[in-house]
Amino acid sequence: MSSLATAFAAARSEQRAALVGYLAAGFPSVGGAVAALQAMVAAGVDIVEVGLPYSDPLIDGPTIQTAAHAALAAGTTTKDVLATVQAVAAVGVPVLVMTYWNPIERYGVQRFATDLASAGGVGLITPDLIPEEAGDWLAASAAAGLDRIFLVAPSSTDARLRLTAAHCRGFVYATSVMGVTGARAATSLRAPELVARVRAVSDLPVGVGLGVSDGAQAAEVASYADGVIVGSAFVRCLLDAGSPAAGVRAAADLAADLAVGVRARSVHATGREPSPQPGEVAG
Numbered sequence: 001m002s003s004l005a006t007a008f009a010a011a012r013s014e015q016r017a018a019l020v021g022y023l024a025a026g027f028p029s030v031g032g033a034v035a036a037l038q039a040m041v042a043a044g045v046d047i048v049e050v051g052l053p054y055s056d057p058l059i060d061g062p063t064i065q066t067a068a069h070a071a072l073a074a075g076t077t078t079k080d081v082l083a084t085v086q087a088v089a090a091v092g093v094p095v096l097v098m099t100y101w102n103p104i105e106r107y108g109v110q111r112f113a114t115d116l117a118s119a120g121g122v123g124l125i126t127p128d129l130i131p132e133e134a135g136d137w138l139a140a141s142a143a144a145g146l147d148r149i150f151l152v153a154p155s156s157t158d159a160r161l162r163l164t165a166a167h168c169r170g171f172v173y174a175t176s177v178m179g180v181t182g183a184r185a186a187t188s189l190r191a192p193e194l195v196a197r198v199r200a201v202s203d204l205p206v207g208v209g210l211g212v213s214d215g216a217q218a219a220e221v222a223s224y225a226d227g228v229i230v231g232s233a234f235v236r237c238l239l240d241a242g243s244p245a246a247g248v249r250a251a252a253d254l255a256a257d258l259a260v261g262v263r264a265r266s267v268h269a270t271g272r273e274p275s276p277q278p279g280e281v282a283g
Helices: 003-011 031-041 061-072 077-089 101-107 109-120 134-145 156-168 190-197 214-221 233-242 244-263
Strands: 016-024 049-050 095-098 121-126 147-149 170-174 206-209 227-228
Touching: 003 016, 003 134, 016 031, 016 061, 016 206, 016 233, 031 049, 031 077, 031 233, 031 244, 049 061, 049 077, 061 233, 077 095, 077 109, 095 244, 101 109, 109 214, 121 134, 134 147, 147 206, 156 190, 170 190, 190 206, 214 227, 214 244, 233 244
Parallel strands: 016 049, 016 227, 049 095, 095 121, 121 147, 170 206, 206 227
Antiparallel strands: none
16 A cells, blocks of 8 residues: 555544645745645645646646746756655655646656655656556556556546546546636535546545635535645745745644644545555455
8 A cells, every 4th residue: 555545544544534735846945845845744734745847837827827937937947846755755744746747758757757756755646647648657657656646527527537547546636626726715516526426436535626725615625525635725825925934834824724624524424434544454
């Protein structure tokens, strides 16, 4: 069982959803992003997504775009992303990289898989890569022992859900809204149905992202999903802060609020019993 699967199983054994937190590497600086991510983990984030800044972020809203562009302008490189992964993984949390595919092709698919594993990363989320075009990544990730997370959306057909979930390892990423990322005043009404559709074709955990910005929304999503994914709200903490230190504090405060939220739901809400822990047998 990978550390990512273990994190989801541990959360389920506590009758809650896992909290997944995202920040772009290199913003407000390489060290600043590391400090914020480590503070988020200390405050309750179970799984970390490190964003690889990219110049053409197709699904990212203005908040994440602003952070990514600032990181690129400051000279953030793929090696800086891997260094961020290593620093955050050192505190004992599963760390994923979320990236568009072009930077991985330019870096070298096998080389990136090897370097990510060496840095302590557990896998990759690829929003613009579909399984049919992921042959190189499927092979490289398998060789390096990395999880691979593809995305599904409310518009995905049942056949597409089945195909995508079959190629995922770790969890299935369910985008709860159609459109770009960003914190929203209300979560998607279509997300529970999408999660149910994924569960009909896969036993993998389902993480829901796009829109969660506070503990109350986290509790709502945790009532039907295995993972609550939060990105823009964390980035906004750093963007709005008057100093890097203030940004770290704000991100930690938000993580603490969200951690309360993912625990404020019934074990029966997801329609699943807690998964057995490593070494246990399901009864």
